[in-house]
Amino acid sequence: MIKVAIIGTGNICPSHIQAYLAFPQRCQIVALSDIYPEKAQERVQQFNLNAHVYADYHTLFEREKPDLVSICLPPYVHAEVAIAAMEAGANVVCEKPMASSLAECDRMIEAEKRTGKWICCVAQNRFRDDYMGLKEILDAGLIGRIVHAQIDSYWWRGHSYYDLWWRGTWEKEGGGCTLNHAVHHIDLLLWMMGMPQRVTAVLSNAAHDNSEVEDISVAVLEYAGGALAQITSSVISHGQRQNVIFQGENAMVGVPWQRYASTSMPNGFPVENTQLEAEIDAMHQAHQPLVHTLHAAEIDDVLSAIEQGRPPFIGSADGRRTVELITAIYESGSTRRTVELPLKTDDVFYTTQGIVENARHFYKKGASIENFTDEGMQNSFGR
Ligand SMILES: NC(=O)c1ccc[n+]([C@@H]2O[C@H](COP(=O)([O-])OP(=O)(O)OC[C@H]3O[C@@H](n4cnc5c(N)ncnc54)[C@H](O)[C@@H]3O)[C@@H](O)[C@H]2O)c1
CATH class of the missing domain: 3.30.360.10 (Dihydrodipicolinate Reductase; domain 2)
Incomplete structure (x- = not known):
């Protein structure tokens, strides 16, 4: 069972939650984090999740040791959180855009190489x-x-x-x-x-x-x-x-x-x-016709990538480009x-x-x- 954490519980977060919930035999959302933890708590209730809530994502990574982290944050923190997630041993699903600048993309790619983990960039369309x-x-x-x-x-x-x-x-x-x-x-x-x-x-x-x-x-x-x-x-x-x-x-x-x-x-x-x-x-x-579409399809590919030990279909090179x-x-x-x-x-x-x-x-x-x-x-x- 792949342990999933979601960081950022605003507008796009439900698309990730629903996508993971479409594959209950393969993954479980174990934790959510937001600087407004009450927003994360609302998501727990809204989707009836059995997940812990954290205000600080570092503590979440330490305690929950997720295998996969979805980043649903404003662009300026994508790089920082993606790098921390990979350093904590997780693969990453990063919302678009990959980061705010090419320098940040390159730091993320360097962290992929250093940790052996990868980033899937969301391009659900x-x-x-x-x-x-x-x-x-x-x-x-x-x-x-x-x-x-x-x-x-x-x-x-x-x-x-x-x-x-x-x-x-x-x-x-x-x-x-x-x-x-x-x-x-x-x-x-x-x-x-x-x-x-x-x-x-x-x-x-x-x-x-x-x-x-x-x-x-x-x-x-x-x-x-x-x-x-x-x-x-x-x-x-x-x-x-x-x-x-x-x-x-x-x-x-x-x-x-x-x-x-x-x-x-x-x-x-x-x-x-x-x-x-x-x-x-x-x-x-x-x-x-595709079996799954949009976020659910991309998450399906990400779960398959972990299960099969291969990179995801849409990776950091695509996000950087x-x-x-x-x-x-x-x-x-x-x-x-x-x-x-x-x-x-x-x-x-x-x-x-x-x-x-x-x-x-x-x-x-x-x-x-x-x-x-x-x-x-x-x-x-x-x-
Ligand atoms: N794929 C799509 O179709 C799609 C659609 C909308 C948004 N997005 C992307 O998703 C990302 C988030 O957008 P949104 O519309 O959900 O924004 P939002 O403001 O609704 O949600 C972001 C959440 O992150 C939280 N947050 C901010 N900084 C944080 C931090 N350091 N640690 C923990 N939580 C923090 C905020 O409190 C907020 O709840 C953006 O990159 C955006 O471009 C993608």
Whole structure:
């Protein structure tokens, strides 16, 4: 039986609890920790857990000796807690983003090597039938070489969203909607299309004058071979209508599901390629539905990784790569110049301090509220 501890019992914590509870023969939640222990106690009651509550995660690690630790904390403490968990002998499931900076990601990766433990980075949207099916079609090469990707990471959050104490600051939230919302779509893009060579971005804050960080960014990514990807990260988009669209040389496919294939007439104008569309449709329909989805699916993989002695499907290299691209977007948007990848360790945006000192600060953080109720959280991406 795998002993699980969860650190941080706010909004995302129930997704972890429910995921572990889906596998009662394989794991047991033995402890929860939060700097507000009454919040952890509420979770114990809400889910009828047989788990101890701790205000301090160090004491939890010492007394409970968990095999697996879920980190559901603000980004600025991910590295510190992940490293402490691995040093205490546990593998880690770390909520997105992996950390606030590449320097912190690298410290976490160094701790993996030193302790022999690993970090699974949460990117639960890979475990959705629509995205998994899209990835299968791209991998099969049916649309040909990808020439353009359009990622609309459209969300909407009201002004008060940034009043929570750790949000809306470069130091604690680590960034705005690019890091904390578009991170999901950026992980999907990198999974499907790989890393670009350079990034040019514009950051802005158009509607949240209580926050230092951006509420919209537009980034253009240049790939070897000439392909472009554009990512719009936003928390000012009513209706949250999100799109992931890949244009290949032979056809386009996207989520929400869409496809179109063209061939060229002798004069270069398009004509619909219904034969290729039929092949794409057949592959789309042949997708085997996942047994579990979202957090439950990722936790299933993590439990299997422990049982089988293998690394998890989504590990620290994936988490780091996502943070690297987002850092490049912040650097480009703050310095108003194009940024080449990979970022070097002497890059001024490599450390959290470098980001805090050099990222564009839009407004002064306003109110600082200790806790909201978690009502309304459920319209989040994929949940
Ligand atoms: N995967 C997803 O879809 C998804 C959705 C929402 C949030 N998240 C991520 O989950 C993380 C937490 O976000 P949230 O919305 O649950 O935040 P939250 O503020 O609702 O919860 C965080 C909890 O951590 C506690 N905490 C803070 N510092 C602590 C410390 N040092 N030790 C112990 N407890 C501490 C807080 O008291 C709070 O209860 C963030 O990294 C966020 O980006 C992921």
